Each structure stands twice: as structure tokens, then as C-alpha cells.
Amino acid sequence: MEYMSSLSFERTQRVAIIGGGPGGYEAALAAAQLGAEVTLVERASVGGAAVMTDVVPSKTLIATADAAVAIKGASALGVQLFAKGGDGKPLQPEVAINLAAVNTRLLSLARQQSDDMRASLVEAGVRIVSGHGRLEGDSAVVIATEPGGTDFDRVEADTLLVSVGSSPRELPSAKPDGDRILTWTQLYGMRSLPKHLIVVGSGVTGAEFASAYMNLGSKVTLVSSRDQVLPGEDSDAAAVLEKVFERGGMTLLSKARAESVVNTGDGVVVTLADGRTVEGSHCLMAVGSIPNTAGIGLEEAGVQLTSSGNIRVNRVARTSVPNIYAAGDCTTFVPLASVASMQGRTAIFHALGDVVIPLERRRISANIFTAPEIATVGWSEQDIADGRIDGVVRKLPLSANPRAKMQGIKDGFVKIIARQGSGTVIGGVIVGPRASELIYPIAIAVERRLTIDQVSRVFAVYPSLSASITDATRAMHVVDRNDLDT
Numbered sequence: 001m002e003y004m005s006s007l008s009f010e011r012t013q014r015v016a017i018i019g020g021g022p023g024g025y026e027a028a029l030a031a032a033q034l035g036a037e038v039t040l041v042e043r044a045s046v047g048g049a050a051v052m053t054d055v056v057p058s059k060t061l062i063a064t065a066d067a068a069v070a071i072k073g074a075s076a077l078g079v080q081l082f083a084k085g086g087d088g089k090p091l092q093p094e095v096a097i098n099l100a101a102v103n104t105r106l107l108s109l110a111r112q113q114s115d116d117m118r119a120s121l122v123e124a125g126v127r128i129v130s131g132h133g134r135l136e137g138d139s140a141v142v143i144a145t146e147p148g149g150t151d152f153d154r155v156e157a158d159t160l161l162v163s164v165g166s167s168p169r170e171l172p173s174a175k176p177d178g179d180r181i182l183t184w185t186q187l188y189g190m191r192s193l194p195k196h197l198i199v200v201g202s203g204v205t206g207a208e209f210a211s212a213y214m215n216l217g218s219k220v221t222l223v224s225s226r227d228q229v230l231p232g233e234d235s236d237a238a239a240v241l242e243k244v245f246e247r248g249g250m251t252l253l254s255k256a257r258a259e260s261v262v263n264t265g266d267g268v269v270v271t272l273a274d275g276r277t278v279e280g281s282h283c284l285m286a287v288g289s290i291p292n293t294a295g296i297g298l299e300e301a302g303v304q305l306t307s308s309g310n311i312r313v314n315r316v317a318r319t320s321v322p323n324i325y326a327a328g329d330c331t332t333f334v335p336l337a338s339v340a341s342m343q344g345r346t347a348i349f350h351a352l353g354d355v356v357i358p359l360e361r362r363r364i365s366a367n368i369f370t371a372p373e374i375a376t377v378g379w380s381e382q383d384i385a386d387g388r389i390d391g392v393v394r395k396l397p398l399s400a401n402p403r404a405k406m407q408g409i410k411d412g413f414v415k416i417i418a419r420q421g422s423g424t425v426i427g428g429v430i431v432g433p434r435a436s437e438l439i440y441p442i443a444i445a446v447e448r449r450l451t452i453d454q455v456s457r458v459f460a461v462y463p464s465l466s467a468s469i470t471d472a473t474r475a476m477h478v479v480d481r482n483d484l485d486t
Helices: 022-033 048-052 055-072 099-124 204-216 235-247 337-351 381-385 402-407 435-447 452-456 467-475
Strands: 014-018 037-042 127-130 132-136 140-144 152-156 159-162 166-168 196-200 219-223 251-253 258-263 268-272 277-280 282-285 289-291 324-326 365-368 373-378 391-397 413-419 425-432
Touching: 014 022, 014 132, 014 140, 014 152, 022 037, 022 048, 022 099, 022 159, 022 337, 037 140, 048 055, 048 099, 055 099, 055 204, 099 127, 159 337, 196 204, 196 258, 196 268, 196 277, 204 219, 204 235, 204 365, 219 277, 235 251, 235 373, 235 381, 235 413, 235 425, 268 282, 324 337, 365 435, 373 435, 381 391, 381 413, 391 467, 402 467, 413 467, 425 435, 435 452, 435 467, 452 467
Parallel strands: 014 037, 014 159, 037 127, 159 324, 196 219, 196 282, 219 251
Antiparallel strands: 132 140, 140 152, 166 289, 258 268, 268 277, 365 373, 373 425, 391 413, 413 425
16 A cells, blocks of 8 residues: 655655554554655564553453453353263353463464554555664664664654653562562463462552452452552542452452562562561562653753653643654653554644644543443543532443343443533543443543533434433433533
8 A cells, every 4th residue: 555645845754763552653654644754663562562561461361351250140141051960960160261371362462463563564664673762862763773782773864753651660679570479561471370369559550450360260459558449530430349349359458558579489478568468379560650761862862851751742742852752651641552642643743744633631531441341531520529620420320221231230330521501521431341432422522522412312222331321411401501410
């Protein structure tokens, strides 16, 4: 396929990109489509950590956990699995997880996704160079076969984009060893389910893996330094998740900070700040991430960084240096793969003179892949409570939805947030199966500034989970918008 540019340049624009994750990948495709000469530098595999060790493998693991939950819960719908014993009497089989096969499959899918992305770049005419990229001022990238190596290539460019991602944060007193003390990038080497997995950190990553391994059959203890899991997320959603976790047998240790983790040879001991200890077979450290920005020439090029090493960018992904852009987890923007992709495209459109719509945080939809899933977009109920915006909230439990009843769904809700007076939809929260899919119509409403009445007039299939969205907006309809209440 030949990509033709609709823009006229005095000469072919040269674009160099460091990092082939979602941000770098989308930027490369966009630049090639606009007729630029594009070089993409990637130290490992196209797709970066998002594809190889983070999003793709973790969500594949979660899909397996979801399947296990569906099988275990099938009896509530009248589906029963039996096998005949030697005496001819029925035996109820147990659900068994072959973790080695699961991990082999997910790593294979990650490699396949990476290969597909590489093929798309090659077809678009992007030059892909394997190596470690480093900025040389604001006009070139030096590529070494290894960090600090002397065997290098040099690529000059008019526009530079940095999309180097981040790595798991490590604590000196809980150093990951790849055996029993693990980061989320090291989980996929396990050949069998951990007997007792201790998860340190109750943010998105910790909650997702705690949920997945609990549903796969491991005993799980979740250590949280806060009083509730998922700090910063919708409190109602976090409460539902905690209830599901406890019902599933998970041990939740709130307001408990891990001081150290020790590999005892046949297990781990986690020591808490208050002196308590927790023993398990494995420990997952999910205590945040750090940007991969050290030693790649950013400061020397004049690019401003935060104290944590994140690259400061504006709403078009531009850094403090006019022709240097950045995308993804290494920046100060929202650390989501979808956001990195949009940042990459936006940066290139801006640099090459195409139409640009600056990114807006309040229009970004996000999802937490626990069971149930938690999806959010726009302003939150906490924003209203804190006085940041004047809005109203309506929450409907999924248990009242006919389709949910048919599927045996008992946990979750739909929450719509509208602006006081105008009734414009400004946010939403969905907790339930496939919340990542159900949030999309609310995200459209937020993006296009639709009112609750406009959303309520859209026909929803009956019966369907999405009908809860129209039900919630219909419940918010009143003659005098100023009289709206919760």
C-alpha cells in the first residue's frame, strides 16, 4: 500500500521516533501516511512493553480467569458438568488451570501482535532500527546496539518523538528476583499457580492481578496502604470490588504498608510497617512505575522533566523543545495505552501541519480489568463533592436490569453524571461485565456534549445491559433542570 501525503512540504520531512510502543507505533504510521521519512528505534520488540509484558499478556490472563469464573458460575444458570465414576455414579469435575499452557498462549499472542504491528510499519514504509536510541541535541538520534555502546548509527530528523514507556518501580527492601518476588513483567514464567500470592499495592495493576489469580484458584492477600482498594477511583466502584474480593475469599489488608519482602527459598515473608508479617508462596510487587527517561539525552537537549523523570508535555504532546514531542507513560499525561496512541498521532499531526484537536483529560475513558470491570469517563462524583463542578448524579444497580438477571449478574451499577442546569452528560461510571465496552456510549455523550435527554432518546435493545444507560438518563429527566437532584 502506498501512502500519499495531502500536505505540501518544501522537502520531505524527517521524523525519528524512540520507542515502538503504542505511542511510537501510531506516530510512525501517521507520519508515514503524511509522506514523511520515518525511522523508528526500538530496543526490544515493536509494541514495546504494552504488547510484550503488560497490556496484551495481562488482559489475556484475565480473559482466562473470566472463563474460569463463567464455568464455576454456570451451575447457577442450570448448567452442570458431570463425569461418570467407575461405579457409574456421576462425579462433579473441578475446574483446573494449566498455568504453563496459559502463559505459553499469552506470550504467543503477544509475539503475534508485535509481528503484526511490525508488518504494518514495514508496509507503510517505516524504517525500523533495533537498538537503544538517545537524543543528540534536537536534531538527531544516536542508536547503539546496547546502552552506552560504541557501535552506533545516527539518524538526523526535523521532528523527534520520545515514547520510551516506563518500568515497574522496585523497592530496595523488596528486590524482585524473578523467582518468588515478582514484578508484573515476571509473572509469565510461572509454570503453576501460586499457592498463596501476596499482592503489594492496590492500585489498578495490583487489583487486576489480585482479581485474576483469585479467580484462577490461588489464595490471594492484597496489601493496601490506603483504607480502600483503587485509591483515586470512584468510591462506590471500589466498594463493590472489595465486596466481590472478600466473597471470593481474598484477604484484604487495608492501611498496611509493606516494609520488606524476603524470599525464604520455599516461600516469601512480607513484613508490614506495624511489625506484622504475612507468609505466602509468591509476592507480586505492584507499587507503581518509573519512566524510562534516564540516560537518553533529554536534559542535554533542553527537554524539561519532572522530579520523577516524566517528560513535561502540553495537550498536543509537545515538550519544552519545539520540535521534540513525547507520548505515553514517560510523559506527564494519563498513563494509558489508548492515550499514548492518541498522543502519538496528535504529535505528528501538529508537527507536520495537519488538523489537530488538543487532548482533553476529561474526555478520556479508562477501564480496570478486574471482575467485575470498572470503566470511567469524564468528571467524577468526587469532583462534584469537592466543588470543582456543579453537577448531579444518578446511579442504577445492574441487578435491576432484566438482561443482568438473565445472566446471573448481581454486582455492579451504571452511574451517570450531568451538569446542573443544562443536563449535559459530563461523566459516567460503569461497574459490571464488559464495562470496557459499555462505557463507549457515555464517552461519546461526553465527547459530543450530549444532554441526558438526547441520550435517553436513543433506542437501546431490550433486553440489554446498555439499556441501564438509557434508564439512568430517563430517570434524570425533569421539567426544571435547576431542580435536578440525586
